[in-house]
Amino acid sequence: MSLVVLLSFAFGQAQALSFTSIIDSAKSLWTEDKTIKAPEFSLIDIEGITHTNTSTEGKYLVVNFWATWCPPCLKEIPAFVEFYEKNSDKVEILGLDYEEADESKIVDFTDTFMVNYPIILFNANNESQFNNFGDILGMPTTYIYDPDGRLINFHLGEIDIKILEQDIL
8 A cells, every 4th residue: 555655656746757767756765664564465376275474474475467468477477487496495476367367268378388386366266355465557567575574676567587586586
C-alpha cells in the first residue's frame, strides 16, 4: 500500500516526466525508508502447493506478475529459470500469471519454457491474494523481499539475471 502512495506522490509531482522518471522518483522516495513488508498471502500454485509468508520465510522472495500475452514477460522467464536453478536454496520465486487463462494452456506454456519455479494462476482461489500485493501498474512487475520479508526492490518492466544477482546476491 505504501508503494502505491509513493507512486501516487511521484505522479502528482512530475506531470511532464516520463513513466521511467516517475518510477525512479518513487524509488528514490522509497529508499529512504525500507520498511515496506510483504503482505500476508496464501497462494496455490498449479501443482496444488500453497505458498505463504511462513513457507517463504528465511529466503529471498521474488514475486513476479506476468502474462502470456506480454512480450517483456516472456523475455525475462529464462533469467528467472536460470537464477532459480542456481539459487533455489536461498530464493523463492513466485510467478503470478495475471490473466484469466485455462490451467492446461498455462501448464503447456510453462513446460515449453521449462519453468522450474512455482506458477500461480489468477483464479477464484488466488484472485483476492493477488490484490494483497497492491495495484499492478504494468507488466511485468517484480517485487523482491529479503529473508525477513522487507521489500528491498521493485521493478516495473523486464528484468534480467544481472538485476536479480545485484538485488539478491
